[in-house]
Amino acid sequence: MNAMIYHRCDPSDFDAWERQGAVGWGYESLRKYFLKAEKYIPRQPHSADPKNHGTNGMVAHSHVPIAPICETILQATENLGIPVTDDFNTCEGTIGAGPFAAAVDEKHERSSTATAYLTSDVLRRPNLTVAVTVMTERILFAQTPEGAPRAVGIQVSSRRSGPRFAVGASKEVIVCAGAIGSPQLLQLSGIGDSEHLSKLNIPLVREVPAVGRNLLDHVSAGALIFRARAGRTWDYLVQNPFRAAGALLKWLMFGTGPMASLATQVGIFVRTDDERLPFGAPLSVVDRSSGPRAPDLEMVMVPFAVINHGLGYPPWGTYGITTGSIVLKPASSGTVLIMSADPYEHPVIDANYLADENDVKMLVKAVRFLLALARTPPLSDALEFRESTKKGDMFWPGDADPDKVRMRRSRAITKSLNGPLPTIHPQLTDEDIKEFIRDYGQSSWHPTSSVRMGADPKTSAVDPQLRVHRVKALRVIDSSVFPDQVSGHPCAVVVAMAEKAADMIRQDHA
Numbered sequence: 001m002n003a004m005i006y007h008r009c010d011p012s013d014f015d016a017w018e019r020q021g022a023v024g025w026g027y028e029s030l031r032k033y034f035l036k037a038e039k040y041i042p043r044q045p046h047s048a049d050p051k052n053h054g055t056n057g058m059v060a061h062s063h064v065p066i067a068p069i070c071e072t073i074l075q076a077t078e079n080l081g082i083p084v085t086d087d088f089n090t091c092e093g094t095i096g097a098g099p100f101a102a103a104v105d106e107k108h109e110r111s112s113t114a115t116a117y118l119t120s121d122v123l124r125r126p127n128l129t130v131a132v133t134v135m136t137e138r139i140l141f142a143q144t145p146e147g148a149p150r151a152v153g154i155q156v157s158s159r160r161s162g163p164r165f166a167v168g169a170s171k172e173v174i175v176c177a178g179a180i181g182s183p184q185l186l187q188l189s190g191i192g193d194s195e196h197l198s199k200l201n202i203p204l205v206r207e208v209p210a211v212g213r214n215l216l217d218h219v220s221a222g223a224l225i226f227r228a229r230a231g232r233t234w235d236y237l238v239q240n241p242f243r244a245a246g247a248l249l250k251w252l253m254f255g256t257g258p259m260a261s262l263a264t265q266v267g268i269f270v271r272t273d274d275e276r277l278p279f280g281a282p283l284s285v286v287d288r289s290s291g292p293r294a295p296d297l298e299m300v301m302v303p304f305a306v307i308n309h310g311l312g313y314p315p316w317g318t319y320g321i322t323t324g325s326i327v328l329k330p331a332s333s334g335t336v337l338i339m340s341a342d343p344y345e346h347p348v349i350d351a352n353y354l355a356d357e358n359d360v361k362m363l364v365k366a367v368r369f370l371l372a373l374a375r376t377p378p379l380s381d382a383l384e385f386r387e388s389t390k391k392g393d394m395f396w397p398g399d400a401d402p403d404k405v406r407m408r409r410s411r412a413i414t415k416s417l418n419g420p421l422p423t424i425h426p427q428l429t430d431e432d433i434k435e436f437i438r439d440y441g442q443s444s445w446h447p448t449s450s451v452r453m454g455a456d457p458k459t460s461a462v463d464p465q466l467r468v469h470r471v472k473a474l475r476v477i478d479s480s481v482f483p484d485q486v487s488g489h490p491c492a493v494v495v496a497m498a499e500k501a502a503d504m505i506r507q508d509h510a
């Protein structure tokens with residue numbers, strides 16, 4: 001359930017975390033853990049300089065082949081003045097355009113945290129039990145002589161009406177249930193906002209109001225699809241079962257071809273205050289980036305048409321590329337709140353997308369940038385634009401030329417040529433784009449910060465040692481503790497954090 005993009009995000013993200021109270025989590029400190037976790041495998045034609053990467057770690061990643069249309073996209077971005085790079089994962093930061101590195105191993109298969117860390121050797125260790133399809137229902141507490149709650153274990157089950165088991169913890173309990181599951185589990189265990197928990201009759205263990213608050217997700221304008229000329233894209237992987245089977249066979253036998261690649265192949269990281277770039281008429285936005293050299297907007301490129309998150313199919317014989325845009329530092333934040341004391345009931349996830357107008361304006365800029373990029377050679381030569389495309393069509397607003405104006409004749413003018421002059425309307429207004437964003441906007445599936453780290457218990461849930469404030473022997477280590485969103489894709493960051501946390505735990509129990 002992951003697009004396999006391996007991204008360390010921008011170095012200044014972590015320095016910004018440190019400024020927000022996450023002492024010890026700046027880039028210099030995290031960098032060594034990125035390097036420790038990485039096993040970079042150089043592969044041509046795109047390749048990073050191995051000296052910027054770890055090569056002996058657990059998480060394999062590599063550059064994979066990209067579709068020819070994606071190479072064309074990179075040439076167009078270069079023509080717009082955006083630097084092209086083969087490596088987003090250096091100390092220099094991520095501004096620029098380039099192919100994404102993929103979490104792919106030597107066998108050309110996905111390298112996930114499970115395949116990387118839970119190797120057969122590790123699974124054989126006598127001090128490790130991996131329990132799958134098991135639900136952790138709540139954390140169990142005892143009281144210290146000073147009256148503080150201390151985590152002493154967990155209660156688990158494998159179905160709602162099944163037996164419950166208690167698992168004891170001799171040292172501490174470490175929660176890694178993600179940005180949705182961790183706040184849910186803490187609330188079920190009595191850690192959260194006292195008013196909210198009392199409504200659900202959950203006994204309060206410790207008041208930590210930031211649990212379940214500050215949820216941040218990367219909001220996207222939605223898939224913007226451009227029609228492509230025949231033979232330029234990888235739509236055949238979806239449309240032609242014989243060629244798709246051939247591609248699969250090629251990957252199974254040689255580890256090469258389209259199936260060895262990513263779906264989202266190219267990223268473009270920019271700053272919206274870069275006046276050289278075609279963001280359309282000036283719309284003022286607040287600079288929420290992590291620093292003056294960090295991006296605030298990301299655009300991603302897929303070499304085929306993606307309808308309805310890949311659940312739908314474009315009409316036979318239609319070809320396209322799919323583009324997406326991501327507000328890297330959203331101003332809107334939301335909540336993950338349980339609505340029941342039953343662990344099998346889902347919490348309500350409300351990311352509050354687009355609540356802040358700044359996020360909407362950022363996405364309007366992103367859509368205008370993508371429309372301009374599509375009309376930049378040599379990409380424009382590979383695409384096809386039709387003026388007749390209407391709202392609601394899969395190629396709208398991709399077909400709407402942002403620079404053209406349309407003459408709209410009123411009925412009166414048609415009847416009498418002596419009528420008033422026709423009014424001139426821009427073909428695509430900001431309001432049109434906002435309507436598209438509100439209709440098709442979507443998550444980029446990067447929820448974070450719902451148990452955020454910080455120094456102040458009023459605004460954060462865990463301290464910089466990742467311990468829940470004023471609770472003993474309870475740590476949270478996952479994307480929920482990010483003090484703020486990252487300017488990119490979070491997986492590699494979660495792994496580097498876990499490596500650093502492992503050192504902290506080892507030190508605490510030495």
Ligand SMILES: Cc1cc2nc3c(=O)[nH]c(=O)nc-3n(C[C@H](O)[C@H](O)[C@H](O)COP(=O)(O)OP(=O)(O)OC[C@H]3O[C@@H](n4cnc5c(N)ncnc54)[C@H](O)[C@@H]3O)c2cc1C
Nearest residue numbers: 001002003004005135136177178181445478479489490491
């Ligand atoms: C479709 C999709 C594509 C993505 N693509 C990318 C990408 O290309 N690159 C990238 O960097 N990031 C990507 N992400 C985001 C990335 O996967 C997440 O940010 C990352 O997995 C977060 O790690 P985590 O450890 O915080 O949580 P998770 O990986 O979500 O792990 C939490 C685990 O806890 C389990 N759990 C939760 N509650 C309980 C409970 N009560 N009891 C027992 N188990 C529980 C969950 O089932 C889950 O297995 C993508 C996400 C999605 C959904």
